[in-house]
Amino acid sequence: MCGFIGIFGPEGSHVAGEIYEGLIAVQHRGQDAAGIITFTDAFHVKKGMGLVIEVFNERNMSRLQGNLGLGHVRYPTVGAGEDEDAQPFHHTYPLGVAMAHNGNVTNFQDLVQGLNHRTRLNSSCDLEVLLWVFQDLLATRLKTKGDIEAEDVFDAVSEVYKRVRGAYSVVATIADHGLVAFRDPYGIKPICFGERQGDEGTSYACASESVVLDVNGYSRTLDIGPGEVLYVDQDRNVHHRKIADEPHRPCIFEWVYFSRPDSFLDDVSVYKTRKRFGAALARQWVAGGAPLPDAVIPIPDSSRDAAMEMASVLGVPYREGLVKNRYIGRTFIMPNQTERRSSIRRKLNPIPLEFKDKSILLVDDSIVRGNTSRRIVQMARDCGATNVYFGVTSPPLVAPCPYGIDMASKREFVAADRTVDEIATFLGVDHLLYLDRSSMNEAARAGNGKLESFCNACFTGEYPTGDITVERLTEIEEERHRHGDKAPTF
Numbered sequence: 001m002c003g004f005i006g007i008f009g010p011e012g013s014h015v016a017g018e019i020y021e022g023l024i025a026v027q028h029r030g031q032d033a034a035g036i037i038t039f040t041d042a043f044h045v046k047k048g049m050g051l052v053i054e055v056f057n058e059r060n061m062s063r064l065q066g067n068l069g070l071g072h073v074r075y076p077t078v079g080a081g082e083d084e085d086a087q088p089f090h091h092t093y094p095l096g097v098a099m100a101h102n103g104n105v106t107n108f109q110d111l112v113q114g115l116n117h118r119t120r121l122n123s124s125c126d127l128e129v130l131l132w133v134f135q136d137l138l139a140t141r142l143k144t145k146g147d148i149e150a151e152d153v154f155d156a157v158s159e160v161y162k163r164v165r166g167a168y169s170v171v172a173t174i175a176d177h178g179l180v181a182f183r184d185p186y187g188i189k190p191i192c193f194g195e196r197q198g199d200e201g202t203s204y205a206c207a208s209e210s211v212v213l214d215v216n217g218y219s220r221t222l223d224i225g226p227g228e229v230l231y232v233d234q235d236r237n238v239h240h241r242k243i244a245d246e247p248h249r250p251c252i253f254e255w256v257y258f259s260r261p262d263s264f265l266d267d268v269s270v271y272k273t274r275k276r277f278g279a280a281l282a283r284q285w286v287a288g289g290a291p292l293p294d295a296v297i298p299i300p301d302s303s304r305d306a307a308m309e310m311a312s313v314l315g316v317p318y319r320e321g322l323v324k325n326r327y328i329g330r331t332f333i334m335p336n337q338t339e340r341r342s343s344i345r346r347k348l349n350p351i352p353l354e355f356k357d358k359s360i361l362l363v364d365d366s367i368v369r370g371n372t373s374r375r376i377v378q379m380a381r382d383c384g385a386t387n388v389y390f391g392v393t394s395p396p397l398v399a400p401c402p403y404g405i406d407m408a409s410k411r412e413f414v415a416a417d418r419t420v421d422e423i424a425t426f427l428g429v430d431h432l433l434y435l436d437r438s439s440m441n442e443a444a445r446a447g448n449g450k451l452e453s454f455c456n457a458c459f460t461g462e463y464p465t466g467d468i469t470v471e472r473l474t475e476i477e478e479e480r481h482r483h484g485d486k487a488p489t490f
Contacts, residue, residue: 003029010201096175103168185244187226194218268447278306282313321354370414
């Protein structure tokens with residue numbers, strides 16, 4: 001998962017400051033690298049490894065001039081994760097195109113081999129081949145027609161849909177032409193578009209989460225749908241077209257874990273959806289005859305809203321028993337397992353009074369490898385908890401995600417070859433309950449009845465794009481492990 005923002009401001013404005021604010025708002029989506037590119041009569045670029053506040057300073061921000069620009073925060077899935085993989089990417093010839101994306105190209109190696117006879121890639125990032133496919137057709141049209149129109153942009157995206165597999169939401173700028181945004185044919189990755197009226201004129205922006213628009217004062221105009229393209233041309237005309245016609249399958253894990261609670265995705269509130277997750281899990285807890293706890297404690301931060309609702313439905317107190325060090329990154333998206341292990345030890349600290357002599361229900365949004373959960377359970381017992389129960393607001397994760405979530409290998413999942421009782425034993429809990437998959441999907445669907453289904457591949461092993469084979473998963477796994485992300489030792 002990555003985060004991005006693209007802005008096309010009024011003539012004479014400079015958008016780098018807004019892009020910076022937007023990247024701060026989606027820093028949770030990627031902590032490995034950050035970048036901004038703007039355009040005047042040339043591209044101006046600054047990107048590097050680290051957090052947004054580490055990459056940018058007053059000096060390099062001052063040279064990012066122009067009213068057309070992109071920003072990106074990266075979390076590595078495919079590629080070496082080095083400086084050259086930091087986004088955005090851009091080409092200056094035969095025409096100027098800059099691009100950033102969120103997602104993963106599943107036929108990356110096939111596309112690389114197809115390009116080898118024509119060009120040498122400058123990175124191991126899958127965005128680079130996507131950029132080549134997109135700009136190829138535009139370059140041909142520019143050469144034959146002398147200009148680029150909306151139809152040419154639509155045709156370029158159509159070519160991407162024909163050749164590029166996987167899940168991706170994309171934002172691009174075309175020098176002297178405008179802003180482009182599009183979403184993969186199944187709409188697995190989210191993207192939204194907004195507008196803002198000001199004294200200087202209208203500004204347009206698109207982003208991977210609506211909170212990016214909110215913090216910059218934009219009104220969310222629409223969520224770009226599956227297989228849809230939006231193009232704002234140089235005259236500020238907004239062109240919007242649906243090109244592909246596949247069933248919409250947005251990633252359910254966006255609501256479960258990745259997105260900020262103050263975001264809307266496909267017109268569904270992340271906050272309200274997580275509350276519905278908690279209510280559904282509470283009903284399931286009671287229906288299954290599970291023991292009532294003395295208190296419900298969330299594992300911060302993304303499970304907090306669900307835990308509050310679960311406590312309310314169960315009729316037991318909600319308590320904050322774990323304090324998070326906010327200067328430590330998410331362990332799930334740390335680039336490698338060594339960093340995950342060290343960060344877990346310093347990430348959370350318990351409040352012993354909330355555990356001592358109590359039966360505690362810990363609530364989390366998911367369990368991936370189980371290492372963090374097991375250590376937190378031990379913390380609770382060390383603080384004197386008499387019983388430790390565990391509720392999870394999603395089903396067991398059993399299948400790797402080839403679409404841009406760092407679940408590289410089936411053997412990394414604690415649930416891959418264990419029953420729920422065996423997982424409970426591994427975690428050291430007295431009772432463990434996962435949210436039923438149908439209840440999870442219904443809780444998300446309740447926010448937008450037009451969403452018929454979701455991508456549940458990580459819970460089922462059924463991949464909506466229809467092109468994910470065992471061989472393809474092995475290839476992706478080998479690519480990730482080749483760059484040092486080793487599976488954990490239980």
